[in-house]
Amino acid sequence: MFSIDLYDIGLLLAGLIIFIASLLPGLVSEKRLITVPIFYMGLGVLVFILPWAPLLPDLVDDVAWLKRVAELGVILSLTSAGLKLNSPFAWASWRISWRLLVLTMPLTVAASAWLGWWAAGLLPASAILLGAVISPTDPVLAGDVEVRAPDEPQGPKTRLVLNTEAGIHNEPERSKTRLALTTEAGINDSLAFPFTNLAIAVALVGLAPSGWVAGWLAVDVFYKLTVGAVIGASCGYLIAKIILSKFMTAMTGVLALSLTLVPYGFAELASSYGFIAVFVAACVFRHYERNHQYQQLVHDFAEQTVRVLVAVLMFFVGAYGSSGALNMMTPGMWGVALAIVFLIRPLTSMLALVGSDLSRKQRWAISFFGIRGIGSVYYLAYGLFHVDFPDARALWSIVLAVIIISIVIHGISAPSVMKRLDLGR
Template sequence: MSNAAWPPDPYILILTGSGLLIALVAWLPLVLRRLPLSLPIVCIAIGALLFQFAPIPIKPLPMRYPLFVERFTEFVVLIALMGAGLKLDRVFSWRRWAVTWRLLGPTMLLTIVAITLLGVWMLGLPLPIAVLLAGALAPTDPVLAADVQVGPPKTGEEDEVRFGLTSEAGLNDGLAFPFVNLALALAASAATGAPWAREWILHNVLWEIGAAVVVGWIIGQVFGWVTFHIPAESKLAQTGDGVIAIAATLISYGVCEMAQCYGFLGVFVAALAIRHAHRSHDFQREMHDFTEQIERIAMMVGLILFGGALVSGLLAPLGWIEACAAAVILLVIRPAAGLIGLLGFKADMSEKLTLAFFGIRGVGSFYYLAYGLNHIDVSSGERLWAVLGVVVLFSILMHGLTVTPVMRQVDRLHGRDPDADMSARDPHVSADER
């Protein structure tokens, strides 16, 4: 304890700010759940105000801290993927997951091709850099999509819209990362003339996807057995400690990376395997809730830094061409690709439009671009970050302001009371209070 002084020691300010952040993590979702406003929008606004008016000596621009951006966003996405996998009540099967395959297959591939063409023809990017931008912007985000995802385990809230968007966000890394690696392969080939196709297909596509599924499934099976099925006195579920989910996340990711396969995909598959090990056990909810709390804190930190980057010059290289490209990506490419992918799918048109529209971009896109730029030498890095930044900003604003009324309408379409459903999804509301 020190004597009172002004201005306060920076350490004390950090402690106080951290306490306020954690309090907001717990409180803001309760305040915002019936408003046409999302938690990410509030976080970005807080970050912009802090870095604009508070005496903070750093500018959180991604080009200044490339390794931190890659590692921090990597961690946030990992935690979100485990939470997304633990949420899903629907038993895995090719038929039951039909909406997922449509969003992963034609929708995402069309999105990657369209953004690549846009990058080459409209933004004037070299092909490898356009592919990198497409790989970063094509996948939907598992971190910022909580408002359009299924509820916690065992709540039974798995209409096609929520299930489709949750499962797509969990699995699309297995399709996005090969295209990020394709960009690296094309860049290396352009510099050295070395062939790239065989290595990319055999290793980056076939091996890294297939091995990630196998490794994630095995680790999930092991954790599921140790957690739920060994003798009662020693099984992990007896601890009631949801931190086990974080252990499973880190081990799955680490083993996948050592096996040179896609760790993001491995983590989500592991989460599905753990969820399948004992679908009705209450400990599933304990693991999910702990994971969600860590994810929400990390997400808020990341979006506060994003808000700071916006007022520190992130969008300075932006021109009208880049702004128009961002609008085309969000308003034309994703919705059109989504509707094409859902052709013939048995669902109400309003559900198809919602699935096509709510392809939110966010923390995952930050990770892919940071990863790509940390592995190739690009002269237009600031411009790429500006394009990505404005797409993510527009996406968060557009989806955040429309998600509450749209999802309430989806609930009404299915004969559900949206207010009752939000209460059921809220982990802070007990069964007695509902």
């Protein structure tokens, strides 16, 4: 009569996490050390250190579910980010972010891969996968260091912001930093795909470029990026043209899901990158009629859904971290994780921003707050889902360590840093 089903336990946990997710943002003060993601991770730790806690699915053998949950979190966050951009295709929105995309991201991949091979002892293919999965900044946890919601005033005089989930707040400033970093986070979640596929190719055919370089450049770089962007632009335009009319009404939640899932589905069916399709679709939708009432409503639904997925995923980050996933970390692996957070992102970003019109404080803040999170979980799960990497468990250990360090350090340090960074003076 009182038999316990793990499925029922899972439903109960999910319900409690969602309930907490609905309440917590209003309860956590920006001045407190415990930020929202840190709370969820701590909750996962507390639940799974109990002796009667259920066994977690294996991160290597049962990786498919984690891939799907993280995938949904990323694409919804990309929709939310795209809907915030008032001028998504203006040069002013992109000129700083292009520096980060063209220089910081490849340098991060290369430096992290080299460290993973040299210091952590990873095999070459695994080292490349490590560089790929930690290269994008996270559009879920950091709020993309992003612009405000669609109904709030935006413009050229705006200031660097990190979402309150990461502990940093919004303020006006004579800068286009927010626009640049929103577009960077939106695009670099797509640009990580070619590097991830490169690691998969090396794992399958070896390091020799003759075995993969032509196909990788033609298909994984050119075709998939181009087709994904075209499909996203087409879907975003058609959805906006149909819905954003005085003759049409729609349920905003359904509309937000459609704006996310339709371009993603078409792009995946065309064997291109769904992530870039979703972000471009949201940008085009936003650009079509910026003052329409649906803009804010659709954004709010996407944002609320993302908060729920963040709660679930951060809970499991804490759960896996306390259930032995970090036990195999060696001093070299800890060194790699710390270097990724405190050296590689800051140095490569500062290098990319040399010669920009940003102040030294702005460059430092952008370079330091390159938060890693759910995007890295997805890409690692994606890589391990397609190929058996011998170093899979070591990869999970390093990536989880990077995520935990990033969320804790950036979340705790952000309020005090922002007090000192009075960029408006």
